[in-house]
Amino acid sequence: MVPPSGGGKGGASSILKSGAVMALGTLASRITGFLRTAMLVAALGVGALADAYNTANTVPFIVYDLLLGGILTAVVVPLIVRAKERDTAYGERYEQRLFTLAVLALAAMTAVAVLLGPVFIGIYGGSMHGSQRELAVLFARLFAVQIFFLGVSAFAGAILNTRKRFAAPMWAPVLNNLVIIGTAAAFLLVSTGKVNPDTIADWQIALLAGGTIGGMALQTVALWPSLRGSGFRWRPRLDFQKGEIGQIGKMAVWTLAYVLITQIGFAITTRLANSAGVKGRLEHLGDVGYTPYFNAYQLFQLPYAIIGVSLITALLPRMSEHAAGGRMREVADDFSNGLRLCSVVILPAAGLMAVLAPEITTVLFAHGATSVADAHVIAEVLRMFAIALVPFAAYQLMLRxxxxxxxxxxxxxxxxxxxxxxIACALTAYAVLPTNKIIVGIAGGFALAQTMGAFVGWLILRRRLGGMDGRRVFVSYVKLVIALWPLVGFGYAVHAITEAVLGTGLLPGLVALVVGGAGGGALYLLFAKLLRVGEVQTMISTITRRLPGRG
Known part of the structure; x- marks a missing residue:
């Protein structure tokens, strides 16, 4: 029998210990990921070429999520955990069958996606036409190969998670990022002038495609030593027992419906953002389309990815065990601990994004083919996304x-x-807002939608679990919000003073970001400690115990 997790410091500390290595790996992954994004922005800009590349490179992830990604999260991990609880040997055979089925499905999905490249660009490319559309279709066909590697990598990560080996799946993306950073750097070094869909050469296309696909392949291969170290040896087999396929199908059909619904929303917002980019270029408003929106979204996800994904990955096997045993009170405790710990990082991150967005985007993106004005377009979208950060993290945890x-x-x-x-907010934004504000409005719609999801999810789970530890969550949030205001005030003051004295640009942005982030963060921790926010103290204690020379 698994001992109760408890809702106090012990439960929170245990979750943090499980997530610590993952958080470090995710931090390294996201830092190199943003360096990758910054390098691609410097190499490709934020205009027509970047829109074609980013839209096409999103397609493999869309197809994967639509047909397999959700199943891994919602179905495979809980099923493997339950199979191993039933019988260890049976659970290992079950893993082999699932892995074989996944490999075959991924190979078929990849082949079909290559053929459907023009269809995907027709759906997601908005008003793309001429050379931009031709380039996007070519990229979509080439990048479809990533579906196979992406799926195998994710499935391997799911198996490792069920074996409580969390580090490798979090560190492997670093290798992918490094390959693409090198690809973008090579593109910058060998290209002269600003490249666009009309002027890009075949060898430049080959360089971008080879680096992008090669990075994902390396990420997949890098997981294999950890898989072998965990004792997993893949032996292809499809000898499913009676009821196993039906069990998978019963859960998977609803997961596919969920992913299909979310992808419809994504397709519409992506199409509208791309159309806004085309309109912006026709109206000589600059680059105000999908790539600024995409880059802001990548930034927005950083705090959630570092702490939220790590905690959720550690919590899912744990919650699955408690749910399998009918211990719903412990599931609620797991959720409460995860949400409160996540919010310790998410709330101040949202505050810093809101007040220092121009500095963040200028430091990261205002290089090469991207100007300070282009970076400020990304900042406007990022500020709107900052509103979504807390409800987004809560909603994702509720889904698990x-x-x-x-x-x-x-x-x-x-x-x-x-x-x-x-969708309603995105269509309204496209219809009523000026062209250069459409993507800001679409981001606002995303924030409102995530708030809706968190609210509805909370109401349902409160009834299902017999309570959500709401009082303790509410008290923690009140204390964290009070501690947040000194951070916001200090960050805004630094932003205003730096802009008035030094103006805008890379150096002023870097100064404001360092001073505002460090000073604001210190004030937040001070006030959180004065308010006796237990989760902050738990996190600090966990981190300090891992420092050299500490226990």
């Missing part, structure tokens, strides 16, 4: 609670409200 209970149907119905809100 449903998955731990092997309920994939309820998240599908919740997603209908979320996606409908997102």
């Amino acid at each position: 609670v449903f998955y731990a209970m092997q309920d994939t149907r309820t998240p599908t119905f919740v997603s209908v409200a979320v996606v409908a809100t997102n």
Whole structure:
């Protein structure tokens, strides 16, 4: 029998210990990921070429999520955990069958996606035409090969997670990022002038495609030593026992419905953002389309990826065990601990994004083919995304609670409200806002939709779990919000003074970012400690114990 997790410091500390190595790996992954993004922005800019590349490079992830990604998160991990609880040897055979099925499905999906490149660009490319559309279609066909590597990598990571080996899946993306950083640097070094879809050469296309695909392949291969170290040896087999396929299918059909609904929303918002970019160039407003929106979204996800994904990955097997044993009170405790710990980092990150967005985007993106004005377009979108950070993290954690209970149907119905809100707001923004504000409005719709999802998910789970530890969550949030205001005030003051004295640009942005971030962060920690926010103290204690010379 698994001992109770508890809702106090012990439970929170245990979750943090499980997530610490993952958080470090995710931090390294995201730092190199943003360096990758910055290098690509410097090499490709934020205009027509970048829109074609980024839209096409999003397609493999869309196809993967649509047909397999959600199943891994919602179905595979809980099923493997339960199979191993039933019988260890049976669980290992079950893993082999699932892995074989995944490899075959991925190979078929990849072949079909290569053929459907023009269809995907027709859906997501908005008003792309001429050489830009031709380039996007070519990239979409080439990048489709990533689906196979992406799927195998994710499935391997899921198996490692069920074996409580969390480090490798979090560190492997660093290798992918380094390959693409090198590709972007090579593109910058060998290219002269500003390259666009009309002027890009075949060898430049080959360089970008080879680096992008090669990075994903390396990420996949890098997981194999950890898989072998965990005792996993793949032996292809499809001898599914009676009821196993039906069990997978029953859960997967609702997961596919959920992913399909969310991808409809993504397709519409991506298409509208690309259309806004085309309109902006026709109206001589600069680059105000999908790439600025895409880059702001990547920045927005950083705090959630570092702490939220790490905690969620550690929590899912744990919640699945508690749910399998019918210990719903412990599932609620796991959720409460995860949400409160996540918020310790998410809230101040959202505050810094809101007040220092121009400095963040200028330091990261205002290089090469991208100007300070282009970076400020990204900053406007980032500020709107900052509003979404807290509800987004809460909603994602709630989805994992449903998955731990092997309920994939309820998240599908919740997603209908979320996606409908997102689509309605995006269409309204496109119809009523000036062209250069459309992507800002689309980001605002995303924030409202995530808030809707968190609210509805909370109401349902409170009834299902017999409570959500709401009082303790509320008290923690009140204290954290009070501690947040000194950070916001200090950050805004640094932003205003730096802009008035030094103006805008890379050096002023770097000064404001360092001073505002460090000073604001210190004030936040001071006030959180004065307010006796237990989660902050737990996190600090966990980190300090890992420092050299400490226990």
